[in-house]
Amino acid sequence: MKIVKPELDLRVDRALELPMYLQICQRFKTAIEQGHLRAGDRVPAVRALATELNLARGTVEMAYRILADEGYLQVRGAAGTVVSPSLPQPAILKPQVALAGQAQPAVTDHDGKAPRPLQMGLPALDAFPRKVWNRLVGHRLRGSELARLGFPDPVGYDRLRERIATYLGVSRGVACLPEQVFITTGLHNTMELTLRSLSIAGDALWFEDPGYILARLFLQNAAIKLVPVPVDDNGLMVEAGKRLSPSAKFALVTPSHQSPLGVTLSLERRMALLEWADKAGSWIIEDDYDSEFRYQGRPLPALKSLDRNDRVIYSGTFSKAMFPGLRLAYVVVPLSAVARFQAVSYNINSGCPYLFQASVADFMAEGHFSRHLKKMRLLYAQRRALTQRVFQEVLGDRIRIDLQAGGLHMLAKLAAHEDDITLAERAHAAGLALNPLSRWYIKAKPRQGLLLGFANVIDEKDALRLALKLREAIT
Numbered sequence: 001m002k003i004v005k006p007e008l009d010l011r012v013d014r015a016l017e018l019p020m021y022l023q024i025c026q027r028f029k030t031a032i033e034q035g036h037l038r039a040g041d042r043v044p045a046v047r048a049l050a051t052e053l054n055l056a057r058g059t060v061e062m063a064y065r066i067l068a069d070e071g072y073l074q075v076r077g078a079a080g081t082v083v084s085p086s087l088p089q090p091a092i093l094k095p096q097v098a099l100a101g102q103a104q105p106a107v108t109d110h111d112g113k114a115p116r117p118l119q120m121g122l123p124a125l126d127a128f129p130r131k132v133w134n135r136l137v138g139h140r141l142r143g144s145e146l147a148r149l150g151f152p153d154p155v156g157y158d159r160l161r162e163r164i165a166t167y168l169g170v171s172r173g174v175a176c177l178p179e180q181v182f183i184t185t186g187l188h189n190t191m192e193l194t195l196r197s198l199s200i201a202g203d204a205l206w207f208e209d210p211g212y213i214l215a216r217l218f219l220q221n222a223a224i225k226l227v228p229v230p231v232d233d234n235g236l237m238v239e240a241g242k243r244l245s246p247s248a249k250f251a252l253v254t255p256s257h258q259s260p261l262g263v264t265l266s267l268e269r270r271m272a273l274l275e276w277a278d279k280a281g282s283w284i285i286e287d288d289y290d291s292e293f294r295y296q297g298r299p300l301p302a303l304k305s306l307d308r309n310d311r312v313i314y315s316g317t318f319s320k321a322m323f324p325g326l327r328l329a330y331v332v333v334p335l336s337a338v339a340r341f342q343a344v345s346y347n348i349n350s351g352c353p354y355l356f357q358a359s360v361a362d363f364m365a366e367g368h369f370s371r372h373l374k375k376m377r378l379l380y381a382q383r384r385a386l387t388q389r390v391f392q393e394v395l396g397d398r399i400r401i402d403l404q405a406g407g408l409h410m411l412a413k414l415a416a417h418e419d420d421i422t423l424a425e426r427a428h429a430a431g432l433a434l435n436p437l438s439r440w441y442i443k444a445k446p447r448q449g450l451l452l453g454f455a456n457v458i459d460e461k462d463a464l465r466l467a468l469k470l471r472e473a474i475t
């Protein structure tokens with residue numbers, strides 16, 4: 001007779017190096033995190049589980065002892081063992097030991113290796129004012145006060161929070177207080193902080209389909225139910241989201257420049273999304289990752305600027321506006337959630353290095369930040385136009401590049417019979433970091449295309465060299 005609920009996967013794998021008792025611990029933690037086991041649920045008796053899994057009783061006993069010591073289980077003697085009734089069910093108590101053989105295949109270029117030609121997500125590294133930056137960092141380093149050698153504030157350096165609040169008010173139409181700005185190490189950290197602050201296991205989250213692949217990998221490993229919502233030329237299809245999961249707790253969106261298709265969320269959809277969030281009591285996470293760069297008209301105000309009922313959590317980053325190696329980003333939190341984010345920040349974050357936070361604050365205060373953005377808008381407009389022209393000329397009707405209004409990457413569409421994964425693999429073998437569009441889809445019918453970053457294509461000659469290389473690789 002089965003003593004374990006069918007959705008509870010407690011099986012162990014004898015082929016793995018991880019000891020059996022740790023595998024059992026891991027399985028229980030995952031089951032709790034994913035909501036299959038809830039606070040107060042009774043777990044199988046040691047003897048029964050040992051029989052079920054064909055293991056020695058001592059192995060299961062050892063696992064239960066560890067789980068009890070860690071606060072996951074409560075042993076009640078003759079009354080059996082239960083999941084601790086006091087256990088909070090945060091969305092992402094992540095497994096502490098990854099099970100061997102379950103590692104995700106690398107789908108990203110964020111791997112610590114030197115930047116590669118056409119790599120997505122990179123700003124123009126050659127054009128970053130390194131001299132100014134080095135001077136500012138050097139100045140902070142030389143002047144470092146004793147107090148600054150201590151622990152940084154987990155919510156962020158106050159002067160930087162002030163600078164960001166001012167910048168967002170002026171440039172993105174986001175009115176916020178410095179206290180609402182939390183400094184993070186990037187989108188992963190922002191998502192973790194957000195989920196731990198506002199979700200419980202099993203909450204649903206609308207996710208753009210296709211959508212940002214790294215966010216998807218993170219969320220698929222979180223105790224959250226990912227609901228793929230299709231995207232069309234006007235961005236996220238809000239009505240589809242409402243049909244698929246009307247009471248989802250979150251929607252993660254890239255309204256300014258949809259990742260990866262590059263389209264903009266229309267005003268009508270923005271209003272519909274805000275209205276849904278307000279009625280459903282849901283949270284919209286606005287990932288505004290590269291909105292500083294727009295080449296037609298003025299940068300669009302953020303979705304957050306229309307947020308009358310404080311349902312939008314606004315996520316920004318210095319990865320594009322400055323450089324990704326900095327690992328500094330920020331999240332603007334609704335007033336009603338500030339206390340919660342603060343408490344969770346103190347629990348899970350140990351803060352970002354003071355030196356870099358202070359240097360970024362100086363970079364902003366001295367006007368370098370806005371000057372740099374202004375220069376980059378012009379530079380990217382040129383690089384974007386020449387990359388499109390040269391690639392289109394060299395690759396002819398094999399690809400079609402329709403430029404979108406903003407961002408740092410473009411999409412070279414392929415005919416439906418092409419296989420973008422194979423082509424991207426061949427391009428990779430030739431040293432070009434192209435990304436196959438179809439990989440970014442979850443449920444929607446994938447379109448074939450190659451995503452490419454144009455910010456580091458330095459001139460016509462460079463573009464021609466890269467386009468010829470690509471043509472050779474894929475023909």
Ligand SMILES: Cc1ncc(COP(=O)(O)O)c(C=O)c1O
Binds near residue numbers: 259
């Ligand atoms: C869609 C999207 N969101 C956010 C980010 C920025 O993430 P981070 O701040 O972690 O560098 C990127 C970077 O490539 C991105 O493509």
